[in-house]
Amino acid sequence: MHTNENIINILREIAKTKTIKPESLKHLSPEAQELIRNLHEDNLVQEALEFSESLNVNENWDKLKLTLTEKETTVTPLWQKAFKYAAILVVLLGLLFVFKQQFAPNESPTQVATDAIELLLEDGSVKTLDSNGNYKIADAQGKVIVNQKDDVLNYNSTSESQKLVYNQLKVPYGKTFNIVLSDGTKVYLNSGTSLKYPVHFINGKNREVFLDGEAYFEVSKDKNHPFIVNANNMNIKVLGTQFNVSSYSDEDETNTVLVEGSVSLTNENSNAPTLLKPGFKGYINKNNPTSIEIEEVDTKIYTEWMNGDVIFRNSIFKDMVKKLARNYNVTIENHYESLNQKRFNASFNRKIESIDDIMVAISEIYPFTYSKTENKIIINP
Numbered sequence: 001m002h003t004n005e006n007i008i009n010i011l012r013e014i015a016k017t018k019t020i021k022p023e024s025l026k027h028l029s030p031e032a033q034e035l036i037r038n039l040h041e042d043n044l045v046q047e048a049l050e051f052s053e054s055l056n057v058n059e060n061w062d063k064l065k066l067t068l069t070e071k072e073t074t075v076t077p078l079w080q081k082a083f084k085y086a087a088i089l090v091v092l093l094g095l096l097f098v099f100k101q102q103f104a105p106n107e108s109p110t111q112v113a114t115d116a117i118e119l120l121l122e123d124g125s126v127k128t129l130d131s132n133g134n135y136k137i138a139d140a141q142g143k144v145i146v147n148q149k150d151d152v153l154n155y156n157s158t159s160e161s162q163k164l165v166y167n168q169l170k171v172p173y174g175k176t177f178n179i180v181l182s183d184g185t186k187v188y189l190n191s192g193t194s195l196k197y198p199v200h201f202i203n204g205k206n207r208e209v210f211l212d213g214e215a216y217f218e219v220s221k222d223k224n225h226p227f228i229v230n231a232n233n234m235n236i237k238v239l240g241t242q243f244n245v246s247s248y249s250d251e252d253e254t255n256t257v258l259v260e261g262s263v264s265l266t267n268e269n270s271n272a273p274t275l276l277k278p279g280f281k282g283y284i285n286k287n288n289p290t291s292i293e294i295e296e297v298d299t300k301i302y303t304e305w306m307n308g309d310v311i312f313r314n315s316i317f318k319d320m321v322k323k324l325a326r327n328y329n330v331t332i333e334n335h336y337e338s339l340n341q342k343r344f345n346a347s348f349n350r351k352i353e354s355i356d357d358i359m360v361a362i363s364e365i366y367p368f369t370y371s372k373t374e375n376k377i378i379i380n381p
Contacts, residue, residue: 007032008049015045023268033210034166034196115329117177119153120168122199129153131175145199155199157182164205168196171213174329176306183207183220185227188306190214192248192326201225214246216306219261231256233289234282237273238263244302250322255283257302265292308351317342317362328355334379336368 010024020040025033039045117129119137127137131151136144146167147154153169171177171189179187182200185207189195193213201207207227219227221240229236231247234254241261247254256265258280264273265282267289274292276282281297301311310327312320318340321332327350334340344365348358359370359377370379 007036010036011039011045011049014040015049115172115174117172117175118170120170122165122167129177131177151176152178152180154180155182157184157200162202164202165199166196167199168194170194172329173326181207181209183222183225185220186218188216190216190305190326191329211245211247213248214244214305216242216244216303218242233267233286234284234292235266236263237266243276244299246302248322248326251319252286253283254286255281255302257281257297257299259299259303267292308349310348310350312344312346314343314345316340317344317366320344324355324358328358329375330355331376332379333377336379336381339366339368339379342366 006028010020010028013024014020014036020036025036028036039048117131119127119129121127121137129148133148134150135148137146137148137153138144145156147156169177169179169189171191171193173192175191177189179189179195179197181187181197187195187197187209190213193211193215195213195215196210198208203225205225207222207225209227209229211229211231217227217229217238219238219240219242223239227238227240229245231245232249232254234245234247234256236243236245236256238261241263242259243261243263244257244259245255246257256263256276258276258278260278262278263276263282265276266273267284269290270292274282274294276294279296279299280294281302282292282294284292301313304311305327310323312323315323317334321334324330325332344362346361348361355377356372359372359379362368363370368379368381370377372378
């Protein structure tokens with residue numbers, strides 16, 4: 001079932017029962033979950049349904065895009081003038097997210113992403129960040145919420161607001177970035193990663209963030225407020241510890257590697273939490289997500305990316321290509337089919353070795369030729 005069909009069915013259920021069932025949102029992206037919660041809180045579920053169900057998307061897509069384009073140009077004035085119209089606008093823009101899933105062109109998992117680090121603020125505005133930046137970022141009311149120094153965002157912890165307000169940081173291919181959350185938790189984001197998190201955690205509520213990609217967490221201890229990482233089909237719950245989570249949408253596995261402390265892992269099929277010890281990995285295979293598997297690992301293999309290392313252990317080339325594409329911000333097109341299943345043990349450092357260095361090193365093991373034009377690499381037998 002397409003994402004848009006899922007959302008519309010969930011909206012119908014909410015309109016009928018007047019409540020949201022948490023389990024119905026598990027398979028949706030953080031953005032889609034937020035959209036549904038906002039519609040429910042603002043009593044706009046019925047309006048959203050009427051709007052979506054009045055359209056034959058295939059026949060009226062051009063008309064829909066035109067309508068949304070016209071609305072987008074007036075976001076700020078409408079928001080300042082009247083909440084009612086701004087709320088309707090939120091519905092329209094949210095539905096743009098829903099419908100675009102069906103009509104977005106199919107993309108290669110190794111396609112080059114934009115090279116801008118983006119911070120999405122609660123008012124919908126987007127800040128483009130420079131890794132060498134040194135400045136303050138304010139919210140719509142002009143209040144400073146975060147300070148940036150080089151490649152670290154540091155959130156202030158003085159807010160007394162009792163409303164959860166989210167920011168989202170998107171790190172493109174070829175770059176990394178770090179965040180210090182309002183509770184002091186440090187998060188290191190790898191290439192091609194998105195993290196959604198509260199600007200300020202609320203007293204009495206869990207500390208909850210949403211991850212798509214890979215990140216290393218150093219969680220500040222707070223026994224009264226568990227820290228929860230939602231990583232697609234795995235939830236990681238901790239009080240204070242250090243661990244790595246990898247959950248890329250184009251990878252078959254979602255995994256958590258524990259370095260220090262303890263964590264509990266759950267998914268929708270869990271009858272009870274799975275406890276993880278330091279030096280172990282808990283993982284779910286997305287093709288058969290019936291249980292959480294545990295194995296002992298060398299944690300450095302999963303955490304040295306923070307030092308620029310790109311490590312492969314018994315990795316097939318097809319999976320290596322995805323990781324290299326993210327780390328070097330390149331598109332890799334492989335025309336040497338039999339190479340895809342070849343296995344490699346290798347270590348590179350992206351701060352020292354170029355993608356050309358890596359292509360040459362691999363071709364010395366399994367000979368092939370390649371050409372490189374700008375950020376695109378084509379491999380041939």
